[in-house]
Amino acid sequence: MKIVAVQPLPHGHVWILLTHTCLVHANGTRSSIYSNKLRTRVAYSHFHTQTEMEQKLIKPQSKNFRSEFLQILRSRRTNQVPLTIERAKPVQNPRPYGEEVEIMQSLLHDEIDEGALKEENLYLTVEEGEQGRLPLLILSQKESDQHRKRPALVLVHSTDKYKEHLRPLLLAYASRGYVAIAVDSRYHGERASSTNTYRDALIDAWKNGKTMPFIFDTVWDLIRLADYLTQREDVDPSRIGITGISLGGMHAWFAAAADTRYGVVASVMGVQGFRWAIDNDKWQARVDSIKPVFEAARDDLGKSAIDREVVEKVWDRIAPGLASQFDSSNSIPSIAPRPLLIINGLN
Numbered sequence: 001m002k003i004v005a006v007q008p009l010p011h012g013h014v015w016i017l018l019t020h021t022c023l024v025h026a027n028g029t030r031s032s033i034y035s036n037k038l039r040t041r042v043a044y045s046h047f048h049t050q051t052e053m054e055q056k057l058i059k060p061q062s063k064n065f066r067s068e069f070l071q072i073l074r075s076r077r078t079n080q081v082p083l084t085i086e087r088a089k090p091v092q093n094p095r096p097y098g099e100e101v102e103i104m105q106s107l108l109h110d111e112i113d114e115g116a117l118k119e120e121n122l123y124l125t126v127e128e129g130e131q132g133r134l135p136l137l138i139l140s141q142k143e144s145d146q147h148r149k150r151p152a153l154v155l156v157h158s159t160d161k162y163k164e165h166l167r168p169l170l171l172a173y174a175s176r177g178y179v180a181i182a183v184d185s186r187y188h189g190e191r192a193s194s195t196n197t198y199r200d201a202l203i204d205a206w207k208n209g210k211t212m213p214f215i216f217d218t219v220w221d222l223i224r225l226a227d228y229l230t231q232r233e234d235v236d237p238s239r240i241g242i243t244g245i246s247l248g249g250m251h252a253w254f255a256a257a258a259d260t261r262y263g264v265v266a267s268v269m270g271v272q273g274f275r276w277a278i279d280n281d282k283w284q285a286r287v288d289s290i291k292p293v294f295e296a297a298r299d300d301l302g303k304s305a306i307d308r309e310v311v312e313k314v315w316d317r318i319a320p321g322l323a324s325q326f327d328s329s330n331s332i333p334s335i336a337p338r339p340l341l342i343i344n345g346l347n
Contacts, residue, residue, distance in 0.1 A: 118142050126220065
């Protein structure tokens, strides 16, 4: 296997990936959801297997990765509970969406008949405890044939956002025949009691080591979500994809690496090398995105500044293996030979 840089895709890059793989649209439409209005330069990579010998080598490595990763996820779980579904009410007056959603809305070229869509608000119980209830927002087409199975796409938001933030994309995909699902990540949206909930959870994980609020706990939720989606009568279990941006891109990346039921993944501004960043002194941008936990660690370690040692100790504490056996060099190959799109800024 090798990483191959490919030419930038034309309009609709994520749409093209999702509609030319296991999620190919039943109606054959190819309307673009995205355009070249994206406000960043992007680089595209994909993985492909070249030989049968490489495939034979990849499979046991992928199984080993998934086995070890699931052991870590289970190590900090409370007693597992049966998967249960509870009806929920739509979130009333979510926080203002801001410029990012306006950009997403501006990229939707087709008129959407929301009257042709149905909305489901659900809670999925994934484990015991306060964070064990996963809020879902699902949009899909109203069906006369209830037995028709459709492709499903899970969309995951970025830091300090929430599932309602992704509504423009849910509408776009649902109108084209997908079962479109958005979730609230751990300590976000309905799972947050204040704007500081996520920050406080990160600091608590550093100090007590009982939870993994950075990436890993939400990946557990996404694995349990796959359990649910494969049971839905309207979802084709062989055509489930996942995508996200920034923190959501990390969630999508690791969920696909851990669970082969996610048949295609697009990670936008999410994939990085945590070990490489430490070794090459390029960790600052990621650290700044959740800086309070690193500041707490700096103080606890008696340091005057956040340095490489602080960064490495925080990752080992709140996401064990993130900068070692579960880093991108091991987790990304575990997605092969399923389709993968990685979009990152060039600078």
